Amino acid sequence: MQELPLSAGNVATITKQFESWSPQDIIAWAHGTFGADLVVTSSFGDPVLAHMTWSTVKGSTVTLIDTQYLFAQTLWYAKVLAEQTAGNLEVIAPAETVLPDDLWQRDTDACCAIRKVAPLEHALANKSAWITGLRRDDSTSRANTPLVSHDMLRDVIKVNPLANLTQSDYNKYLEIHGLNEHPLTSQGYTSIGCWPCTRPAAVDGDARSGRWAGTEKTECGLHAKATV
Template identity: 35%
Template sequence: MSQDRTPAAAPVDAAFEAKIERLHAFIDEIAKRHARIKLASSLAAEDMVLTHAILSRAAAIGIFSLNTGRLHAETLGMIDRVRERYGYEIEQFHPQADAVEAYAKAHGLNAFYESVELRKRCCEIRKVEPLNRALAGVEAWVTGQRREQSVTRAELHEEEHDAARNIAKYNPLADWSEGEVWAYLAMYDVPVNPLHARGYPSIGCEPCTRAVRPGEDSRAGRWWWESRDSKECGLHVTTSTIQFAPNATPTPASA
């Protein structure tokens, strides 16, 4: 039997309880700020924290997932687990079939291994274009990104402006550690993707994700054949940042 590699949970102390209260206040606040706001869920640990925070509080934030057509069966199974636990149907957005077919015909189904350009083109077809459809007509979106995840997210802010779509963007877990994520999941008995226990802290498409080795950062298993500074798929393009304060009107931070 393989060893369970589920990350260790952080201690539940007064500081962490305060952090949870702040997260819940943040969720309530951004739901009030926007009439149309959605969480983009990868169905992995961080997004399950946010899913629980949203659904357990009946916050008016929709939840969707990008079904790329190359996801692990375990990831797809999380949609059923959310339905069973919360009675909520996560909306799914799929890539355009003709674009997938054209890419495979021109380059090969797994051409993303050949170059960063071809990999990003695949991500554009399977993730970015469906995301744009998912976010059409919304005022803001929410992600489970954390600064600790990789060097490409070290400067992440809780509130940003998504310049590509001209909408607000929120990263409520920006300053959370991996241990805090797992402490929250355990505290509220939140369903988790079984791939995490097999050494997958960050989960994407099946052919582009592997288990990480001890000591590697949490996104080392994503596009592992590329350099660390190129490991994004194009979903997260932002410029200005905003500082959150409960019950306060957001004000753009100085450049």
């Protein structure tokens, strides 16, 4: 694996070079480059990012944001995967003052802001980099996801090591490593977030078509557009 020094000015160059790297090499590079200044987040709708991270960098941590509205299966699945992979799972939550309420029925943007975005930004405060599980074939809005970018809103380097993997790559990874899918995947949930806002994917829709189904909303706000 090459050594690649990183600065805000060469993010675009590095993301092109990464197109020929394996996700595991990118994950190792990010840990080697940023060390404790790196946060890895997964929604645990599938096991790939967490399993790759824990397998590639022993003793590393993967963070799950528990909005208080996750499916019980997601919390269970994350804990079982962490045990099986000897990984360090960190579960973070909204501020203590945020209690279960009906905001998701009235204002999903506000609900995501306090239950997802705020805990993420708290976790990223004073950090330099963030690894996510974004993939280009998640949806048309993610089709141009770079392998590395600068998230200007949070002032962190955002690394998306799985960006160029396909669903077929995913399926092969699960098969090779004997990994179980999330319990809801077999029921048609191809992208899994909070239970009030997640439905099985539409027959003619993309993998994220069950998220906020029937509304214009497609993203929760974690993946802001202000990136270069």
